[in-house]
Amino acid sequence: MPNTEHETIGFAGPDRLGHFGPYGGTFVGETLIAAVEELAAVYEEVSKDPEFWAEYDRDLKYYVGRPSPLYFAERLTEAAGGARIYLKREDLNHTGAHKVNNTIGQALLAKRMGKTRIIAETGAGQHGVASATVAARLGLECYVYMGAEDIQRQAPNVYRMKLLGAHVVAVESGSRTLKDAMNEALRDWATNVDSTYYIIGTVAGPHPYPQLVRDFQCIIGREAREQSLEQLGKLPDALVACVGGGSNAIGLFHPFLNDAGVAMYGVEAGGDGIETGRHAAPLSAGVPGVLHGNRTYLMTDAGGQIMETHSVSAGLDYPGVGPEHAWLKDLKRVNYVDATDTEALEAFHKLTRLEGIIPALESSHAVAYALKLAATMTAEESIIINLSGRGDKDIQTVAKLEGLTL
Amino acid sequence: MNRIRVVSAAAAESGRKLLIPYVVAGDPNLDTTLRLMHKLVEEGADIIELGIPFSDPSSDGPVIQLGVERSLAVGTTLTAVLDLVTQFRARDAKTPIVLMGYLNPVEIMGYEQFVERASLAGVDGVLIVDLPPNEATEFKTLLDSREIDTIFLVAPTTTDKRAAQIAASCSGYLYYVSLKGVTGAALLDTASVRQNIEKLRRLTDLPIVIGFGIKDAESARSMGELADGVIIGSALVERVAKLSPANEISEEQLAEVTTVIATAREALDCL
Numbered sequence: 001m002p003n004t005e006h007e008t009i010g011f012a013g014p015d016r017l018g019h020f021g022p023y024g025g026t027f028v029g030e031t032l033i034a035a036v037e038e039l040a041a042v043y044e045e046v047s048k049d050p051e052f053w054a055e056y057d058r059d060l061k062y063y064v065g066r067p068s069p070l071y072f073a074e075r076l077t078e079a080a081g082g083a084r085i086y087l088k089r090e091d092l093n094h095t096g097a098h099k100v101n102n103t104i105g106q107a108l109l110a111k112r113m114g115k116t117r118i119i120a121e122t123g124a125g126q127h128g129v130a131s132a133t134v135a136a137r138l139g140l141e142c143y144v145y146m147g148a149e150d151i152q153r154q155a156p157n158v159y160r161m162k163l164l165g166a167h168v169v170a171v172e173s174g175s176r177t178l179k180d181a182m183n184e185a186l187r188d189w190a191t192n193v194d195s196t197y198y199i200i201g202t203v204a205g206p207h208p209y210p211q212l213v214r215d216f217q218c219i220i221g222r223e224a225r226e227q228s229l230e231q232l233g234k235l236p237d238a239l240v241a242c243v244g245g246g247s248n249a250i251g252l253f254h255p256f257l258n259d260a261g262v263a264m265y266g267v268e269a270g271g272d273g274i275e276t277g278r279h280a281a282p283l284s285a286g287v288p289g290v291l292h293g294n295r296t297y298l299m300t301d302a303g304g305q306i307m308e309t310h311s312v313s314a315g316l317d318y319p320g321v322g323p324e325h326a327w328l329k330d331l332k333r334v335n336y337v338d339a340t341d342t343e344a345l346e347a348f349h350k351l352t353r354l355e356g357i358i359p360a361l362e363s364s365h366a367v368a369y370a371l372k373l374a375a376t377m378t379a380e381e382s383i384i385i386n387l388s389g390r391g392d393k394d395i396q397t398v399a400k401l402e403g404l405t406l
Numbered sequence: 407m408n409r410i411r412v413v414s415a416a417a418a419e420s421g422r423k424l425l426i427p428y429v430v431a432g433d434p435n436l437d438t439t440l441r442l443m444h445k446l447v448e449e450g451a452d453i454i455e456l457g458i459p460f461s462d463p464s465s466d467g468p469v470i471q472l473g474v475e476r477s478l479a480v481g482t483t484l485t486a487v488l489d490l491v492t493q494f495r496a497r498d499a500k501t502p503i504v505l506m507g508y509l510n511p512v513e514i515m516g517y518e519q520f521v522e523r524a525s526l527a528g529v530d531g532v533l534i535v536d537l538p539p540n541e542a543t544e545f546k547t548l549l550d551s552r553e554i555d556t557i558f559l560v561a562p563t564t565t566d567k568r569a570a571q572i573a574a575s576c577s578g579y580l581y582y583v584s585l586k587g588v589t590g591a592a593l594l595d596t597a598s599v600r601q602n603i604e605k606l607r608r609l610t611d612l613p614i615v616i617g618f619g620i621k622d623a624e625s626a627r628s629m630g631e632l633a634d635g636v637i638i639g640s641a642l643v644e645r646v647a648k649l650s651p652a653n654e655i656s657e658e659q660l661a662e663v664t665t666v667i668a669t670a671r672e673a674l675d676c677l
Contacts (some may be wrong), residue, residue: 028464030559191587304511
């Protein structure tokens with residue numbers, strides 16, 4: 001069940017209408033209101049239903065392979081020369097990333113609501129694969145919306161989704177990336193609202209998505225907290241996770257929010273550098289606005305148009321961020337920082353060579369920042385990095401950047 | 407008195423159905439939109455819905471998406487849309503203008519500044535598709551203070567309880583979305599529309615107009631029969647798409663674009 005035992009009023013959110021302070025809420029067209037209200041009602045019901053969570057836990061254990069290990073990265077620690085670095089190995093989950101924690105939970109919701117058709121948006125393809133996977137397992141029809149640009153750069157994942165029986169729909173509108181895929185998924189949902197369950201892949205979108213996706217991802221932080229106490233004999237001093245929409249980060253952070261001694265760092269995609277404007281870092285360089293159903297920090301121009309983002313990592317290439325992150329930024333509970341494309345690529349190679357673990361380019365942003373952070377800390381202190389996904393899907397991108405063709 | 411009330415009261419008295427065309431401001435450029443607005447009035451439009459372009463129009467179908475892209479390609483901003491209304495008002499003091507769009511450009515300008523500028527420009531109503539009533543309290547209070555109507559949508563999926571709340575928050579006219587889907591889709595189910603409009607009648611004295619999926623004289627007639635008026639958007643924007651902004655746009659070309667409005671007018675006037 002969603003664990004609230006560590007919550008105090010300070011970080012307890014959202015309110016009944018899905019607000020995290022001034023952020024979140026329900027900003028969608030009228031056609032979708034009934035659907036999100038129904039989902040909120042069903043979710044409120046299941047959040048108190050032990051049977052639902054028992055089934056979710058069983059699926060995570062026997063299908064996903066949880067708990068994921070907390071691994072002490074000895075050689076990486078030596079290389080950083082400071083705090084002890086631990087990796088929360090979400091890359092070892094079935095389908096290769098944290099995304100499946102959420103799709104397992106939402107598939108159970110879809111089943112309970114009697115929906116026969118699943119839709120999803122995807123950037124890097126990880127959420128698309130995780131959605132196609134649960135749809136295959138439940139025998140549901142599945143449509144994945146993906147920007148035409150992303151289809152080019154994530155070809156292996158596109159084929160994986162097709163193998164799983166999903167229809168991958170290329171989105172040609174706007175910037176042809178994740179945000180446009182989300183627009184198209186919302187249009188599909190409005191059209192097929194009776195039969196269709198929309199599995200949003202991150203802690204954004206209209207209420208109750210930011211809340212329920214967070215609850216499904218909190219398994220990461222709950223395990224990490226227990227594992228720290230068991231393996232370190234204490235809580236870690238710092239948590240580091242990459243932030244695109246922010247689901248892996250909130251999943252790790254949330255169960256620690258009331259542990260005042262645990263510092264938290266959400267690492268956004270710095271792209272070519274914040275100062276160049278070519279990045280995907282709304283918390284570091286954006287302003288509050290409204291997109292895709294919620295109020296949050298956005299990359300928007302002076303006239304209120306959403307700006308095109310840039311990151312080497314398709315999974316972070318999104319102009320918004322989950323509303324709870326916006327709130328935690330304002331509350332100063334989490335530090336939001338960035339790592340550039342170059343820094344992430346360096347970290348990608350470093351982790352691969354030092355530990356024999358190929359990280360996703362998304363997660364490489366967290367590794368890059370953690371290496372800098374560790375160097376400022378002592379050997380008695382410890383950091384947990386959320387290694388949110390594995391990098392197999394990215395080897396073509398990395399090879400191409402190095403001038404190689406596979 | 408607010409222009410929407412004047413026009414709808416007169417229409418109710420004479421039995422005239424309201425005809426409300428929608429165009430994207432700045433598609434293909436602002437000068438053409440201005441000419442088009444006057445032409446629409448000539449052809450029998452009672453109220454004009456002017457779309458504020460937004461980069462992520464997630465409630466719109468492909469036709470309006472492309473219109474929005476054409477408008478953004480020439481750099482149309484919310485400020486420019488408000489200026490367009492001012493220009494329109496210089497020649498037309500009577501036809502109500504409703505701005506329709508998404509919330510982000512308005513949030514970024516700031517509610518107060520937007521409402522003040524809209525009021526000065528001569529805007530009569532505002533419809534923000536992704537701003538439902540329970541998130542709109544502050545915005546609506548500001549609009550009310552300037553006698554600008556806040557128009558909300560009711561959809562086929564809207565529950566009865568919610569429809570009552572929407573009707574209570576809404577002013578100007580109530581916009582009934584005829585189908586489940588995005589703008590420009592075309593699967594009108596007359597029986598269900600009739601039933602839902604009858605329910606709405608019991609909730610409000612506001613004019614009820616129907617939009618989404620009305621594309622010609624035939625659909626205008628069948629929907630007009632059920633309500634106080636119809637909105638025609640995608641069918642018009644589809645014709646605007648054929649205008650080439652590189653060349654001087656002739657009166658004949660504008661007339662061709664607005665034929666759909668002229669024929670809808672005729673059809674509605676036969677009711």
